[in-house]
Amino acid sequence: xxxxxxxxxxxxxxxxxxxxxxxxxxxxxxxxxxxxxxxxxxxxxxxxxxxxxxxxxxxxxxxxxxxxxxxxxxxxxxxxxxxxxxxxxxxxxxxxxxxxxxxxxxxxxxxxxxxxxxxxxxxxxxxxxxxxxxxxxxxxxxxxxxxxxxxxxxxxxxxxxxxxxxxxxxxxxxxxxxxxxxxxxxxxxxxxxxxxxxxxxxxxxxxxxxxxxxxxxxxxxxxxxxxxxxxxxxxxxxxxxxxxxxxxxxxxxxxxxxxxxxxxxxxxxxxxxxxxxxxxxxxxxx
Numbered sequence: 117x118x119x120x121x122x123x124x125x126x127x128x129x130x131x132x133x134x135x136x137x138x139x140x141x142x143x144x145x146x147x148x149x150x151x152x153x154x155x156x157x158x159x160x161x162x163x164x165x166x167x168x169x170x171x172x173x174x175x176x177x178x179x180x181x182x183x184x185x186x187x188x189x190x191x192x193x194x195x196x197x198x199x200x201x202x203x204x205x206x207x208x209x210x211x212x213x214x215x216x217x218x219x220x221x222x223x224x225x226x227x228x229x230x231x232x233x234x235x236x237x238x239x240x241x242x243x244x245x246x247x248x249x250x251x252x253x254x255x256x257x258x259x260x261x262x263x264x265x266x267x268x269x270x271x272x273x274x275x276x277x278x279x280x281x282x283x284x285x286x287x288x289x290x291x292x293x294x295x296x297x298x299x300x301x302x303x304x305x306x307x308x309x310x311x312x313x314x315x316x317x318x319x320x321x322x323x324x325x326x327x328x329x330x331x332x333x334x335x336x337x338x339x340x341x342x343x344x345x346x347x348x349x350x351x352x353x354x355x356x357x358x359x360x361x362x363x364x365x366x367x368x369x370x371x372x373x374x375x376x377x378x379x380x381x382x383x384x385x386x387x388x389x390x391x392x393x394x395x396x397x398x399x400x401x402x
Contacts, residue, residue, distance in 0.1 A: 120168045122191065127163035134159060164196040169203065174239040176202045186240050204239040208300055211254050215306075218262050224270045227308040230281075232257045232288070233300040241296030253292055257302065260287045270309075277304060 134155035141148040169175050169188030177184040178200045187194075187201075194201060215229040234253060236242045242249045264284050265273060273280065281302050289299040 120166075122168045123163040123166050126166055127159055130159040130162060131156075161196045165193050167192050167194055167201065172205060172207045174204045174206055174236075176204060176239050176243045178202070183240060183244060202243050204236050204242060206236050206239065208233055208235045209250070211250060211257070213254065213257050213261060213302075215308075216258060216262065218265045220265065220270050220273060221267055222269045225310065226265070226270070226273065227306075228261065228265060228304055229306055230257075230261065230302055230304040232302050234292075235298055235300060236296060237298040238296030241294070246295045249295055249297060252295070253288065253297055253299075256292060257284070257288050260284050261302075261304075263287070273307065280304070 134152060137155065138148045138152040141151060167175060167187070168191055171189045173188050175187040175192060177187055177194060179195070179198060181200075184199065211232045211234065213230040213232055215227055217225055217227050219225055232253065236249070246252045261284055264280060264287060268276075268280060281304060285299050285302045288302065292299065
């Protein structure tokens with residue numbers, strides 16, 4: 117709660133005239149003490165009646181035990197010894213949800229913790245309807261987290277965290293709105309699973325990655341075979357393509373001394389053989 121420095125200033129300002137009156141009555145010490153005593157009591161009551169609330173605060177005023185009004189921000193007046201004031205912080209507050217074990221829909225034990233972000237929307241209802249709204253909403257968030265996660269499988273819990281957080285926030289907001297509270301959001305911080313389950317999931321992920329790698333390699337081999345077949349058709353349709361490819365292969369070996377290329381049969385003779393074979397096939401067909 118913001119420090120009420122205005123009351124102290126008012127008390128000092130009103131005390132100065134009282135001291136002056138007491139000094140004027142110094143000839144009669146008894147009367148001076150009585151006046152000073154009454155002046156101090158009146159000064160204290162006036163100073164206590166002036167209160168100050170910050171921009172983020174609201175003052176819930178109870179008059180003789182009954183809800184009177186909600187004051188603030190800024191200066192406001194109360195009746196000392198009759199009014200009781202409860203200051204409420206209207207800013208967004210963060211509340212940690214302690215770790216708890218939850219059984220998922222597929223019977224997997226997980227340990228979850230989180231953070232709840234909320235604010236007081238109605239200061240009067242937050243004071244009147246619930247004894248300790250921070251403790252109440254924390255317990256409600258714990259039970260809601262357990263209920264929502266208990267209806268999810270482990271895969272859904274790991275893959276749909278945002279949807280689960282939204283569902284928990286809506287569940288808590290619906291039941292705490294009557295308390296004058298508004299849930300901004302809820303975030304799950306950590307989801308802890310048994311070590312054996314972590315190892316199994318790691319092996320499953322490794323197998324899945326190996327599966328994708330094998331599929332990718334098979335697709336690459338298939339595409340390479342298709343391209344080689346197209347290249348073979350192109351070389352067969354072009355008489356000089358094979359000779360050019362042979363020369364490119366020889367040139368790609370490099371001019372270093374460690375590479376020695378020996379052509380046992382000249383390329384021209386190979387072409388002659390190929391043309392002879394084609395000629396004999398045509399004669400046989402004729």
